[in-house]
Structures are given as C-alpha cells and as structure tokens.
Amino acid sequence: MINRTLSNVVLALIVVIWVVPFIALVATSLRSEMATKTSGFWTSFTPTILGHRFSTHDKTEVLKSNELRGNIFKRINKDQDWFPVSGNIESIMFKGRVPDPNNPDKTILMKKLVPVGETMEVRGGDFIFETNGDFVWTFPDGSKLKPKKLDVFVNQDPVFAPEAYVEVLIDNENVPNALISSFIVTIPATIIPITIAAFAAYAFAWMRFPGRDWIFIGVVTLMIVPTQLAFLPILQGFNGIASWMMALQELLTDCEATDSCAVPSKSFAGLWITHTAFGQPLAIYLLRNYIVGLPKELLESARIDGASHMQIFLKIILPLSVPALASFAIFQFLWIWNDLLVALYIGPSSSGERVFPILLEQQLGTFGDQLHLLNASAVISMVVPVIVFLAMQRYFIRGLLAGSVKGG
C-alpha cells in the first residue's frame, strides 16, 4: 500500500517536472510583453498585482463642471486591444509636487502609496477612487485642468491572448519564412534517402556478394561519426561546384547582363544531398533489420518462379516494408526539422532562407526581452514535429527498438 502511494507520488513528481516547462512555454507565449518582462509565467494564472499607468482624461476633453468622473479601467483599456485589464484597484502611487511643510514658498517632490478610499491632492483638487475603478476628481471651479498621468496598482485577473502569435505569424516575415524553409529542407531530405537506402538494405539483407557483412557493419558504424568531421571538405566541394556552375551559366546564358551569375555554395540543394548522405547509415540499418526478418520462403519461391531481384524488391519487399519505411521517415523528419548544426554550416544563410532552429537560436539573442514573441515562435516550431510524432508514435517506437532489444 505504502509502496503504491510512493510509486504514484514519485511518478507524478517526475511527470510534473517534465510538463511544467511546456506550461511555461505556452503560458508565456500568450501573455503580454509587459507581463513577461515584469513577472514570471506562474503568476499569470492567479490574480496578481501589476502596475499600470493611465491618464485621467483626454487633452481635448472640455471639463464643464468642477468635477470629473471616470473609470480607471476604462482609461487603461482605451488602447489595449489584446489584454484588457480587469480586477480590483489596490492603490495609486502618487508622484507629484506638494507644498513643503517646512518651507511654505517651495514645493517638494513626493512619492506616496495611496490606498483605495483615501483622498489625495492632485493639482489642487481632491482625487478619490474606488476598488471598481470609479474615480471622482473635484477641483476649484473654472480651473482648466491638464490630464494627469497616474500609476495604479491593480490586483489583476488572469488574461491571455494570442497577440504574440499574430505578431510573429502575420506582422513579421521571419517565422513564416522559417516555416516554409523548414518544410522545403525537410520533405525532400526525408523522401530522397528512403529510395536509395531501401535498395541498399535489400541487397544487404538478401543478396550475396563478397564483403557484404563487413561493408554493412562499416556503413552502420558511420552513424556514430560526428558530422562536424565532414563539414570543411563538403563545403569546399560545394564551393567548387558553385563556381563551376557559375562558369557554365556564364557560358550558356546572358546572365552577365543582369548580373545574376552568382551561384551560392550554401543552398537547399546542398542541404538535401548532405542530409541524404548522413541519413543513409540509420536508414540502411533499420530497413535491413526489418527485411532480414521477413520470411525467407517469399524470396526463395519468387526466385524459383524466375523473378529478378528488381521484381522481388518492387513487388514483394517494398509493400511489406512500409512500417519500417515509416519508422525511418519519422526519424529522418524529426532529425532534419530539428537540426541546427548541418543547417548552420551547409545550409543557406540569407535571412529569408533560415530554417527554424537557426531562427530560434538567433531570436534567443535578439528577443531577450520580448519573451512572448520568442516563446510563440518556439511553439510554432514545435507544432509540426510534435503532431507528426504523436500521430506516428507506434512506428517511432518500433524504430527505436529495432536492434536494441531482442524481439522488440
């Protein structure tokens, strides 16, 4: 019994630790800029005392009598589109010049926290306010009062709004561009490796050729090689190809006239082929282990009937391997969508062609105090992989287990 409770508590604790960051992420992205700057996300779920500034009335407003009535919330919310303030007024921080008690000719600057219900002297008039925000300002007849800006503390009700999402998705180009770039990089780089790896996996599984096992082990071991090792020479190679293509273009087209001969050496195409190569070891490993497990009689009977390897592969193996293909596709999709390193070194560097991880990394620097925007872009960057991941969990787990657990 005690054990059971203990298990529940420990597991719940771990889950909480794992989930709270997500709550923080989403909550922060739905708050206002001011709120994210001045308080932590956990204060956004309960009424919190926050400071606001309001002006008593508009400059153009003509005061008729010797009394001004208004509502603080209305004044604050005048230019709030997204995050209307509601709640209870706590107090007003009065800042202003009052007659110096020691020296009647002069005034001193005073800062005082005035609670609800207490009268305070503003510009020679009496200012009194209530919890619900109503205020009355009485002043000597005939005086033309300028609007006064006051700082008010409001015990504010929680308020969330998708302002940050609208800003990063519609008002700003970076996030939509990154979203498009990420798709452009990810989809070809997921599809292309599969076509190549599937044939190789079949050969490693069911064909006989000298050195097969050792080549297979060599290929799979390459999975561990840090990709950094290859960046410099690959870039040199792409530079070479780019200048070669530029020369070709100069030769064939009239690009010199429009000054458009330059071919960038860091491009989407470079990323696709590099990811295709880097993805091969895992793809071959997963697919081969799957194909080896298919019943051998299939192959043998087809061979006896005179089918070529090509036919066997296309007609029998490929349709049967769909689960393994799917599990590799998810791995590759997630890996490329989330990849920063290869994109940083090999991928295009212009601001319109940045993929999401690069954009986020740069926003971590530039949006240091616009956390709502940073978190909103992060949420947008995660929506796609998390949906893919949750929808195809089964295949992902199957892929993970291939080879690491017997019979998994």
Add this chain to the structure above:
Amino acid sequence: MRSIMNIIASNGLAIILTVICVLPITAIFAYSLSAPLDDLFSNLGLWLRETQGWSLAPIEAELRFAKISFALRSVVIAVGISSLYFWITNWLNSGLARVREKKSIGRQSAIIEAIQPWIFVGPALVLLTLFLVVPAFMTLGISFQEANGTLTTNNYSFLWDPKALGYVQFRFAMRNSLMWLILVPTFCIIFGLAVAVLADSLRWGVVAKTFIFVPMAISFVGAAVIWRNIFAGGGIEAQQVINGFTPSYQTGLLKSILGHSPSYNEPLYNLKFWGNFFLMWIMVWIKTGFAMVIFSAALRGVPKETVEAAIIDGANPWQLFFKIKLPQIYSTVVVVWTYMVTEVLKVFDIPYALSANDDDKLLLATMMEAAKNTWSIGGDAVDNLFAAIAIMLMITVIPHMIFNAWRLRKEQKELGN
C-alpha cells in the same frame, strides 16, 4: 572462370560509365526544362496575394512560391533520377549479360547476379564515401596543415600546449565534455528506468510515459527556449521601465523557488561552473524518453517465471528490481549507455544557443564554432584549427565505434546471417 570475371568487370564498367554520363545530363535537362514552373508558381503567389489580401510584399510572395516550386520539382526530379538509375542499370545489366553470353543461360544469370548487388548498394555507398569517409580523411589532412599547405602539428599543439592560446578553451571543453559524458547518460538511465518501472505498475502509466516521451520530438534549440522560462534570471525591474510595480520580478521559476537574490540578475545557466549542470539538465529532459521506451520494452521481455519465483521466495520490490530484473536487462542498459555517450559527445545546439560566448560552458563541438569566431582575425589557419578540433572529437568517439561494430557483428550472427 577467368573469362567470366572479365565479363563482369567490363559490364560493370560499362554500366558505371553510362550512369555517370546519363544521370547528370538528365538531371540538368530536367531542371532546366522544369524551370518555367518557378515563374508559374511565383505568379500563382502574386495572384493569391492579390485575391486573399495578404499583407506580404509582392516580391516576398514571389520568392516564397518560387522556393516552394523549386523544392517540389527537386523532389520529383530526385525520385525520378533514382528510379531512372535503378531502371537503366537493371536493364543494362541483364541486356549486356544476354549479349555477351548468348547461349549459356547459366553464365548469363551468374553475371547478372554478380553485378546486381553492387547496383543496389552503389548509390548509398557512393554518397557515404563522398560525404563522410573521404571528407573525414581530408579533415585529418587539413588538421596537419598550415593555411598555406605546409605540414605541421601546430594545430594540435595550439590545443595541448599550456602556453598556447587555445589551451584554456580546450581545457574547459575537455572538462565539460567529461562532466556531460558522465552525468547526462547516468541521469537519463536513472530517470528512464524509474519511469519505466513505475509506469508499468500504475494505471495512468501510459499517460505519464507519453509526457516523458514528447520532448524527443523537440529540437534542442526549442528545448533551450522552453527551459529559459524556468532558468531565467530576473526580469526588468518594473518601476524602471514600465509604469508601476510588481511583487515578483523574477521571471525564472526555479530562481524564484530557490529564493535567489535579485541582485544576481543572470539566468542560472550563466553561473560559473554550476551553470553547466543546468545545460546538462536540458539534455536529460530530452533524452530520458528514449531510455524509458527501450527500458520498458526490455522489462516487458523479462521472463515472468523468474519474477514470480522471486516473489514466492519473498523478495521485496527493491530486491525484485535490483537482483532479478536489472541483471536481465543489463545488456540493454549498456546499449542505451553507448547511444547516450555518442549523443552527448556530439551535442552542440544547447550550449551554442544558451551560452555561445562563454568559455566556461564550452564543449568540443561548440569549441569548433568558438575557435572559428575567436581566432579568425588575422589567423588564417582557422580552418585547420577547426579540423584539428574535429579530429579530437572523432578520437573521443572511436571507442564507441569499435564497441558498436563488435556488437553489430554479434547481433548479425544471432540473426543467423
């Protein structure tokens, strides 16, 4: 026998030459023929912008749709080229064999059989050779050169010599890599095992497992953004910038819980030395799901009889786990361990995103980037230095490569192949 080898070699050569000639030309043709599609797409973009009333600049709409069109036709062309490759090679292979050995069917099929596997594995092997194996050796070469090409070991002494500039950074990188290497896999395995064991015995275990699992879908940079909300330092003091006062101006949850003094306004991961542990934690958070999935599958594979026997003998849950279950999944723990170690050695994004310029948080992978930035002024051997650090990184990985090759060999034997 001798003659059949010759035929195989010459047929193979013929196939290779055909492929080298035909495929690139086809690709170039396909790209130039489908180029008008880009214009079509950019016009579509313009039209959509007009009709849908997008606030986008016209040139942006054009560029975006041109990019999308380029990607689409690239997918089609790439898949087409690879189908063409397999079709041409297959056709050539059987055709050439038939021409060379008109009469003898047996020799015909022997030739086909000998070449066919290489056709299948060819593209993958060529890609891996061009993009991993050859570059790796070239990097090794570059690391032993000066910028002008003369042979030298300066790049390594720059890292290892206490008097050299790079020594301090390199020492930090090695220290941190070692800490990551020990702590991250350990914690992932402990948490992974704990969740696997607990979740399997509780009714809501599946839900719990999903929550632990989701971070695996998230990028390291995204995780850095997420945990920034927890580890952040104080926000801006309310009165200074914005109208008014707020009771808590800690914007980081953990600092607020720990009651960290507001005078230290930096995020927790900026702490000297101790900051490293917060960065490591982000990695643990992401990778625990992996350990958990594998362990819970392995635990399910533990024979029921052994567990039941132990229960009958009066073993308590702790004994059951440590004496019965754990020894049986020991090999799985080792597999997870090696996987984690290689992941940790390659980790780059987390420290790069959160503390790129801090020597105290360097890892080997981030040091490469740092070296590029720090010493690029005046020092034109930066690329060579970069290569040298990459080689150091490779050296740390080699033991795992050997271990994995050995494990694979064993696995292949067990698979009966």
